[in-house]
Amino acid sequence: MTAFTRRSDSTRRSMPKPGSWLRDVVYVKSRQGQAGFAGFVRKMGVKKDAAVFLADLGKWFIRLIVLVVAFDALGLPAVSDVLRQLLLWLPNLIVAMVVLILGGLVAEAASSLVRGATAEAGFDNPERLAKLASVAVWAFAVVIAVNQIGVAATLVNTLFMGLVGALALALGLAFGLGGRETAAEIVKKWYEQGKQAAPKIAEAGDRLDAKVKDQAASLKPSPR
Structure with a gap:
C-alpha cells in the first residue's frame, strides 16, 4: 500500500499542474x-x-x-x-x-x-x-x-x-x-579645395625641383 501511494504521489508530481498549462496557454495567446x-x-x-x-x-x-x-x-x-x-x-x-x-x-x-x-x-x-x-x-x-x-x-x-x-x-x-543637390555641393566643395591647393602643390614641386638641382650640382666633381 505504501509503494502504491508512493507511486501515485510521484505520478501526480510528474503530471502538469492546471495552473502551469493555463499559464502556457495565456502566454502563447498573448x-x-x-x-x-x-x-x-x-x-x-x-x-x-x-x-x-x-x-x-x-x-x-x-x-x-x-x-x-x-x-x-x-x-x-x-x-x-x-x-x-x-x-x-x-x-x-x-x-x-x-x-x-x-x-x-x-x-x-x-x-x-x-x-x-x-x-x-x-x-x-x-x-x-x-x-x-x-x-x-x-x-x-x-x-x-x-x-x-x-x-x-x-x-x-x-x-x-x-x-x-x-x-x-x-x-x-x-x-x-x-541627394542630387547634396552630391553636387560635395563635388563643388572638393573642386574648390582642389583649385586652392593647386598653386601650393605647384610651388612645392618647384621648390623640390630646385633643391634636387642644387644637390646634384654640389655632388658634381670639380675640374682639376
Whole structure:
C-alpha cells in the first residue's frame, strides 16, 4: 500500500499542474497576438483564434496517427500510405508556422528598433521606415516558411529576389533624386579645395625641383 501511494504521489508530481498549462496557454495567446500571427491567420480566411488554430493542428495530427494504425489493421495499405505521407508532411507545416511566429516577433522588434533609431536621428518618416523593416522581415520569414512546406518554392524565391531587386532600385533612385543637390555641393566643395591647393602643390614641386638641382650640382666633381 505504501509503494502504491508512493507511486501515485510521484505520478501526480510528474503530471502538469492546471495552473502551469493555463499559464502556457495565456502566454502563447498573448505572444501570438504581439507577433502578428493572429492577423496572419485571419488573412488566411481562418475565423478561429490563432491559439485554437494551432490546437486544431495538433488534434488532427493525433487523429491521423490513429487513422494510419487503424487502416493498417484493416488491411488497407493504400489508404494508410497516403495518410502516412500526409503525416510526414505535417511537421513541415508546424515548423513553417513556428517560423512565421518567430518572424512576427523579429519583425516587431526590427520595426521598433528602426522607428527609435530614425526618430533619434531626425528622419522625417520614421513610421514608414519602420513599416518597411517589418515588411522585409515578414517577406524573409514567408520565404523560409514556403521553402519548408515545399509549395512553389522556386516561384516564391524568384518573386522574393525580384522584390529585393526592386527595393534596391527604388532606394538607389530615391537617393539619386533626393541627394542630387547634396552630391553636387560635395563635388563643388572638393573642386574648390582642389583649385586652392593647386598653386601650393605647384610651388612645392618647384621648390623640390630646385633643391634636387642644387644637390646634384654640389655632388658634381670639380675640374682639376
